Amino acid sequence: MHQSNKHMHRWKWVLMAWPIAIILVSGMIYAVVQHRETLPVYGQLEEWNTSSVDTQFVSHYVFVDQQRQPVSLKSFPDKVLVVNFFFTRCPNVCPRMMHDLAEVVEQFKADDRVQFISLSVDPEYDTPEQLQHYASSLNLPTRHWALLTGDKGHIYRAAVVGFHVSASSGDGNxxxxxxxxxxxxxxxxxxxxxxxxxxxxxxxDLLTQDIKKLEHE
Known part of the structure; x- marks a missing residue:
């Protein structure tokens, strides 16, 4: 009787352990698949893979950051870039976007392989001084985050031609x-x-995951 109880007790633990083992193995398989999955390619920034110095190409446009330093999309060789468009007077979308983006930046603030770039669509107002004030007022982590201003035509062309997203200044209000x-x-x-x-x-959250995934491609 005692031996039978021991046998039943052993099988009870085996049956309890199986679901846990399945969950662990499934998690490991999922992690491997996620790690190996290749991100899609949606397009190529204009004239990226050439030695041309023609400044009319989107990838060569020179902007100015919040420290008055010249910056182009090619200023960060061998880095993963995270790019968005905003303006400091934006009353609705931008505050939320920049706040949530700041949380992503925080996760990579010590990672020299990732660079964040935010281009203002209101460059006449968003001078380098205004961008610096904006970054300071929101306490943005700017070590790897360049807030850019510059030629309005270049900024809007970068949006439409380079990144295939919408950008329009309406009547200027x-x-x-x-x-x-x-x-x-x-x-x-x-x-x-x-x-x-x-x-x-x-x-x-997906952006954060995909940055890490891209770093390991």
């Missing part, structure tokens, strides 16, 4: 600035690998 809430993920070869809504939390 603040409510008429139209820009996308999309955040673009660009690999070190200048290929667009993802679009994410900057105002949807689950897409920002």
């Amino acid at each position: 603040i409510p008429d600035f139209i820009h996308t809430d999309k955040i673009m993920l660009v690999d070190p070869d200048g290929r667009i690998r993802g679009y994410y809504s900057g105002i949807v939390k689950r897409e920002m």
